[in-house]
Amino acid sequence: MTPDHAILDIQNLSLDYVSSSGRMHALRNINLTVPKGKVVGIVGESGCGKSTIAAASMRLLSPNAEIVSGSIRFDREDILSLSEKEIRNLRGSDMAMVFQDPMTSLNPVFTVGNLMTDLLYRRTELSRNEKRTLAIEMLDRVGISDPALRFDQYPNEFSGGMRQRICIAMALLCNPRLLIADEPTTALDVTMAAQIMSLLKDIKNDFSGSILFISHNLGLIAEICDEVVVMYAGEVVERGTVEDIFYHSRHPYTRKLIECDPTIIPESDKQLPTIKGYVPSLQYVPEGCIYADRCHEVLPECSQVHPKETQIDGKHFFRCLLAAANDHVVEKRSPGAAVLPGTDENKPPAAPCDDHLLTVSNVNVRFRNQGVLSAFIRRVKYPYIDACLDVSLTIKPGETYGLIGESGSGKTTLGLAIMRLTEFAKGSILFDNQDIRELDQSGLTEFRRQVSMMFQDPIASLSPRKTIIDLIREPFDINDTSGVDIDSEITRLFDMVGLSHSFKSRYPHQLSGGQARRVGVARALAMSPKLVIADEPTAGLDVSIQGDVLNLMNDLQAQLGLSYLIISHNLPVVRHISDQIGIMYMGRLVEQGRKKDIFRSAAHPYTKALLEGVPQPDPSKRRDNLSIIGEIPSLSNRPPGCEFHTRCPHADELCRTTFPAPNDLSPDHTVLCHYPL
Amino acid sequence: MKPILKKSIGITAKFFSSLKTVMQHPMGCIGVLLVGLFLFSAIFAPIISPYNPSDFVGDSLAGPSLSHPIGTDELGRDTFCRVIYGGRIELVLAIAAVSISLFLGLVLGMIAGYGPVWLDNCMVLVFDTIRSFPSIMLSLAILALTEPSVIIIGIVFIINATPGYGRIARAQTLSLKNKEFILAEQSLGAKPMRVILHHLLPNIIGPLLILCAMDIPVVVTVEAGLSFLGLGVLPPTPTWGTILNEGFSVIRESPWPVIAGGVPLILTTLGFTFLGETLRDLFDPKLKGK
Numbered sequence: 017m018t019p020d021h022a023i024l025d026i027q028n029l030s031l032d033y034v035s036s037s038g039r040m041h042a043l044r045n046i047n048l049t050v051p052k053g054k055v056v057g058i059v060g061e062s063g064c065g066k067s068t069i070a071a072a073s074m075r076l077l078s079p080n081a082e083i084v085s086g087s088i089r090f091d092r093e094d095i096l097s098l099s100e101k102e103i104r105n106l107r108g109s110d111m112a113m114v115f116q117d118p119m120t121s122l123n124p125v126f127t128v129g130n131l132m133t134d135l136l137y138r139r140t141e142l143s144r145n146e147k148r149t150l151a152i153e154m155l156d157r158v159g160i161s162d163p164a165l166r167f168d169q170y171p172n173e174f175s176g177g178m179r180q181r182i183c184i185a186m187a188l189l190c191n192p193r194l195l196i197a198d199e200p201t202t203a204l205d206v207t208m209a210a211q212i213m214s215l216l217k218d219i220k221n222d223f224s225g226s227i228l229f230i231s232h233n234l235g236l237i238a239e240i241c242d243e244v245v246v247m248y249a250g251e252v253v254e255r256g257t258v259e260d261i262f263y264h265s266r267h268p269y270t271r272k273l274i275e276c277d278p279t280i281i282p283e284s285d286k287q288l289p290t291i292k293g294y295v296p297s298l299q300y301v302p303e304g305c306i307y308a309d310r311c312h313e314v315l316p317e318c319s320q321v322h323p324k325e326t327q328i329d330g331k332h333f334f335r336c337l338l339a340a341a342n343d344h345v346v347e348k349r350s351p352g353a354a355v356l357p358g359t360d361e362n363k364p365p366a367a368p369c370d371d372h373l374l375t376v377s378n379v380n381v382r383f384r385n386q387g388v389l390s391a392f393i394r395r396v397k398y399p400y401i402d403a404c405l406d407v408s409l410t411i412k413p414g415e416t417y418g419l420i421g422e423s424g425s426g427k428t429t430l431g432l433a434i435m436r437l438t439e440f441a442k443g444s445i446l447f448d449n450q451d452i453r454e455l456d457q458s459g460l461t462e463f464r465r466q467v468s469m470m471f472q473d474p475i476a477s478l479s480p481r482k483t484i485i486d487l488i489r490e491p492f493d494i495n496d497t498s499g500v501d502i503d504s505e506i507t508r509l510f511d512m513v514g515l516s517h518s519f520k521s522r523y524p525h526q527l528s529g530g531q532a533r534r535v536g537v538a539r540a541l542a543m544s545p546k547l548v549i550a551d552e553p554t555a556g557l558d559v560s561i562q563g564d565v566l567n568l569m570n571d572l573q574a575q576l577g578l579s580y581l582i583i584s585h586n587l588p589v590v591r592h593i594s595d596q597i598g599i600m601y602m603g604r605l606v607e608q609g610r611k612k613d614i615f616r617s618a619a620h621p622y623t624k625a626l627l628e629g630v631p632q633p634d635p636s637k638r639r640d641n642l643s644i645i646g647e648i649p650s651l652s653n654r655p656p657g658c659e660f661h662t663r664c665p666h667a668d669e670l671c672r673t674t675f676p677a678p679n680d681l682s683p684d685h686t687v688l689c690h691y692p693l
Numbered sequence: 694m695k696p697i698l699k700k701s702i703g704i705t706a707k708f709f710s711s712l713k714t715v716m717q718h719p720m721g722c723i724g725v726l727l728v729g730l731f732l733f734s735a736i737f738a739p740i741i742s743p744y745n746p747s748d749f750v751g752d753s754l755a756g757p758s759l760s761h762p763i764g765t766d767e768l769g770r771d772t773f774c775r776v777i778y779g780g781r782i783e784l785v786l787a788i789a790a791v792s793i794s795l796f797l798g799l800v801l802g803m804i805a806g807y808g809p810v811w812l813d814n815c816m817v818l819v820f821d822t823i824r825s826f827p828s829i830m831l832s833l834a835i836l837a838l839t840e841p842s843v844i845i846i847g848i849v850f851i852i853n854a855t856p857g858y859g860r861i862a863r864a865q866t867l868s869l870k871n872k873e874f875i876l877a878e879q880s881l882g883a884k885p886m887r888v889i890l891h892h893l894l895p896n897i898i899g900p901l902l903i904l905c906a907m908d909i910p911v912v913v914t915v916e917a918g919l920s921f922l923g924l925g926v927l928p929p930t931p932t933w934g935t936i937l938n939e940g941f942s943v944i945r946e947s948p949w950p951v952i953a954g955g956v957p958l959i960l961t962t963l964g965f966t967f968l969g970e971t972l973r974d975l976f977d978p979k980l981k982g983k
Contacts, residue, residue, distance in 0.1 A: 432876075435880050437876060460882070463882075468881065472873070473873055477874050477876070478874055479878065481895040481896055482891075490881065494881055494882050494883050494884075536877075
């Protein structure tokens with residue numbers, strides 16, 4: 017590989033973070049090249065050093081980072097020896113970056129136009145008007161409608177997806193030779209993410225530079241990249257072309273990572289694959305292979321010998337003793353034969369009994385968005401925002417209901433309403449045939465003993481100044497538990513969720529996301545509830561841990577006969593554990609039915625879009641067209657007729673004027689659409 | 694008995710380990726030493742001081758000598774003894790006034806923050822009304838209407854300081870109230886008292902305690918200021934304010950009484966401020982690691 021045609025060439029890079037608690041060997045002997053005009057992806061779990069590589073390439077490292085050895089060359093120029101002024105000249109104009117969170121990466125006090133024309137400060141030959149024209153052209157290119165009008169707006173007037181488009185426009189404005197995209201879609205909803213990916217693909221086609229694309233999501237990597245670098249705990253464990261990685265991967269970590277991707281697991285599997293253990297802390301780097309502790313094919317010598325980078329054919333390198341020893345060609349794996357829609361055999365219904373544990377009928381939850389007085393003065397007749405509208409669903413004992421929707425669709429609000437943590441305006445919620453609105457204080461305590469909730473953020477939902485054992489003891493303190501041996505119960509809970517007893521005296525912030533999630537599960541299950549509401553149980557967790565949490569929830573359901581209401585934005589994740597699925601859009605359930613109805617014969621165009629919005633870890637299954645465009649309308653200004661018509665590819669006059677009546681396709685399958693697919 | 698013993702040992706160990714971290718910072722070290730000196734001299738005043746503070750033991754306005762380390766005052770009383778005994782009153786006053794205002798502020802603030810909106814509005818209105826009075830005017834008015842004494846000075850401070858603590862406790866409660874862990878506690882069926890005492894209080898009290906450490910010298914200066922104006926503690930009770938006041942009238946004859954009253958005032962203020970700032974830097978998670 018000659019570095020002549022490499023735009024970015026990193027050789028043997030090692031980097032430490034120095035802090036008062038010691039040295040973290042964050043990157044070790046990284047070799048990576050980004051050829052001209054190609055898209056190179058970096059993939060790995062969180063804490064593996066992906067973003068550190070991006071920061072090092074732009075020399076935007078935090079002050080406590082120290083480069084131990086190695087070189088970074090950008091178009092043959094040594095980045096590490098440039099002066100501060102020279103590197104500043106490169107940034108923005110020759111190399112540009114798109115960050116993860118578009119909500120915070122734009123300066124809120126400047127208009128978009130200001131932010132963009134400022135980038136052109138080096139082009140003194142351009143007049144103000146020419147700069148403006150250039151910026152507007154670029155906004156148009158990234159798909160901002162009415163760019164001339166929106167040029168003078170502030171970032172807060174744009175939605176998240178639009179802001180990410182602006183970030184991309186800003187990055188491309190000076191026509192850089194290298195674009196670094198650090199998890200550009202992670203903070204966005206499924207349909208927005210699909211749109212941004214499609215934009216990046218367009219850019220890739222008519223943009224002369226190279227792209228370094230960082231993501232933890234193999235599906236996105238497969239979709240856009242030409243070459244892939246797999247990172248684990250600060251090392252490149254495997255790199256090669258996208259086909260090498262997805263079809264002929266040699267390193268056990270790469271293979272396991274692909275296997276863990278929820279989109280390729282057959283639908284009938286209730287047991288999801290996982291990688292045992294966690295990404296190690298990099299203060300003490302073991303002598304042998306860094307992955308040895310978690311590897312499922314570990315050899316005895318793996319813990320003593322650090323594997324060298326081995327090349328097989330062309331651009332395919334890996335670091336693994338086993339793969340190096342096994343010289344035989346690994347046959348081409350068919351990556352996930354059955355993806356979406358699934359092909360499972362018909363699973364018998366989970367519970368034969370007909371009683372409903374939870375019945376939600378026509379529930380409306382609304383929030384006041386204007387005070388009494390200001391609504392009166394402005395003559396607003398309806399000073400509310402409807403977060404949930406006419407939601408009806410039932411859950412039987414032992415059943416799992418998956419509630420899917422993008423952010424702002426009212427899923428969490430519905431969960432809170434069921435817990436009676438927020439009031440609802442209309443409708444009724446019956447739990448065990450008892451109207452939860454009629455509960456008094458003691459009835460409420462008893463109700464919350466039978467229904468418990470797991471919150472979205474595993475760490476922030478634990479009281480920060482309590483130890484883990486106090487937190488798990490808490491349900492026993494709250495409820496009347498005379499005659500129960502609390503200590504043995506706590507031991508049982510620790511064992512049940514697989515938490516090490518050494519965590520007992522730790523505080524929540526000392527746990528990883530997966531461990532804190534286990535504490536949340538233990539707390540939710542301490543009182544042996546009948547129903548658990550799980551709000552995004554896998555959000556913020558790595559794929560290898562996601563499976564762990566879902567398996568735990570599945571096992572506990574089998575043991576204890578629990579019912580779950582699982583709230584998520586991620587269809588593939590809930591696919592494996594749900595019996596019923598409901599799709600929420602703007603506070604309404606637009607489609608609900610049994611799992612197979614939804615995945616095999618989705619009837620609502622929105623459901624279909626969500627299903628198609630999921631990228632798959634297979635380069636041969638790249639999506640080429642977008643199923644829906646546009647954004648979710650504002651909840652305070654609902655479109656007339658069918659609320660989805662603004663984004664629906666099949667909408668006609670009837671959809672624009674008339675609200676569709678619920679359409680029963682089968683006894684279990686209801687859809688809110690005039691023309692079910 | 695055993696678990697209690699174990700717990701108290703744990704608390705002591707924790708105290709010493711945090712003391713060690715504070716001592717590692719130069720500012721914290723100075724703060725701890727100054728505060729320690731102040732506490733020590735106040736607690737052991739009868740043992741340290743060679744004379745009774747109200748006995749006439751020497752010449753009038755004598756300079757420093759071996760028998761009177763910082764001289765004597767107009768009436769021939771030993772200034773050193775008077776400074777040490779004055780510190781005693783300051784200490785009791787400061788600790789009592791600050792803890793009462795902290796307690797009141799915390800209770801009222803948390804009720805305002807956690808309770809219904811109308812109660813919150815009423816209490817904020819009361820807090821702001823009190824805060825809108827110029828504090829010096831308010832103090833002078835109260836003292837003019839009553840008999841000046843240590844207790845009244847304490848009350849004046851409490852009236853001035855409680856709304857401030859209350860507003861901070863309220864703001865903290867409001868920002869914590871909608872955090873996910875409070876929702877999680879409610880979803881487990883926890884009653885309001887439990888949420889307030891077990892989950893809000895530990896998160897609020899830290900920043901407030903640090904504020905208290907920084908407010909202790911304020912009490913001392915308020916006392917000194919009012920006594921200096923003749924509206925605080927009345928002679929012959931020795932306090933730093935009265936020493937300053939008396940010294941001021943004889944400043945042309947001897948500077949020592951003024952120095953004797955002023956220096957401990959400055960040192961205590963510095964000590965508590967340094968200690969408070971170090972504590973804030975160490976225990977505020979946002980500043981951690983800097």
